[in-house]
Amino acid sequence: MTSSEPVVLSTPAGSFANAVRQHGWWLIAAFVFASPMGKGFEVPLALMTFGGIALMFKDGRAIWRHPSMRWLLLLFVCIWLPLVTALPDAITFEPAASTALAYVRFPLAGVFALYALRDEASRSKLFIAITVLLSLWIADGLLQAAIGHDVFGYQPAGGRITGPFAKLTMGLILAVLAPIYFEVIRRYAARSSGWYWLALLPYSAAILLSGSRAAWGMYAAGMVGFAVYAYFTAPRRHLGRAILIVLLCAASIGALIAVSPPLQDKLRVTAGLFSGNYEKMDEATSIRLPIWKTGINMVKEHWLNGIGARGFRYIYPQYAAPDDPFMKVNPTSGPTHPHQITLEILIETGVIGLLGFVAFLILMLRRTWQAMRAGNTYAVPLGLSVLVATLPVNAGIAFYGSILSALVWWLVALYCATLIQADN
Secondary structure, three states: OOOOOOOOOOOOOOOHHHHHHHHHHHHHHHHHHHOOOOOOOHHHHHHHHHHHHHHHHHHHHHHHHOHHHHHHHHHHHHHHHHHHHOHHHOOOHHHHHHHHHHOOHHHHHHHHHHHHOOEHHHHHHHHHHHHHHHHHHHHHHHHHHHHOOOOOOOOOEOOEOOOOOOOOOHHHHHHHHHHHHHHHHHHHHHHOOHHHHHHHHHHHHHHHHOOOHHHHHHHHHHHHHHHHHHHHHOOOOOHHHHHHHHHHHHHHHHHHHHOOHHHHHHHHHHHHHHOOOHHHHHHHOOOOHHHHHHHHHHHHHOOOOOOOOOOHHHHHHHHOOOOOHHHHHOOOOOOOOOOOHHHHHHHHHHHHHHHHHHHHHHHHHHHHHHHHHOOOOOHHHHHHHHHHHOOOOOOOOOOOOHHHHHHHHHHHHHHHHOOOOOEO
């Protein structure tokens, strides 16, 4: 599966394939544009899927032989095959089967990305478009923090900014896409003034004010990963400049915390995680200790292939303790997911799913490191975004849920499409 394998994708002038190659990046960027609109992201993703099917009819053999497509399929099988092996013992067959079936659209959308991102110009335009959209989210969120509502009239939820999102997901998505934003800033800073790095300040502020501790951890991981990439790929390694950027970010974050009581309360509660006191630790994890304990009980009886994707809420009452706080609220259904990505995979797809997830992470780390050494400035940020979204310690959105699964596989499709150097 080497990048040197000679494979030609036909793009004759005037054809659909050529139109995708010239303008397909617009549709890919539309995924980010539509993300705040509930399930709106499904529209561009569906159009990418249909476009991928059309391209397969035209150039199917070359597509499946392309090394980027083979990498996409390999990564896909690591996650999708456990979803299938969980079906025979699924607690609720319909959601498990529909989740596995819905995943089939992801490699098809990847075919569209393979054509749309063949050119350097298209890749660059996509990165800039994503950065502009993220900047608009940030401006909207900071406006919400400043005057109490954003341009759409949305108000902060419990002291947490939401920006254009109706739900508290902006911080998590910003954290996942941060390496792409960082890369665009890095390029502008390299061409002219290094002060472009000050753009990190409002980005960091928006994630902090989103109030999501899961987003904070993901953002920190993304910054560390990108710092390693930026340092080792720089023609001149300015350690002093890197330290200055870190100090500026730290100072701005400290100042923001000092003037924000909600952030101070969040940090105070979070400190309870290290107290050794069960009540304080439970509060620090947003009352997730009972969920995790119940989830472990499920694993003991369904350890091999799990209970089936998205079945957690339905089986929760059978394994919950009599004094479980969630059963007091609703005794017929539990939380929608375990709020811990590794535990969720282990519960819903068992050891088979966990092994597939580990293989996925190893392949991503290995290939992203190779892309870093090769100086691929598109694949590395995308790879870092995928790794941030799939950190084994993440405790945010459900891994098999529609928004995170769509975001991860949208990123994986772009990542694999950019693994091979762009055509000129």
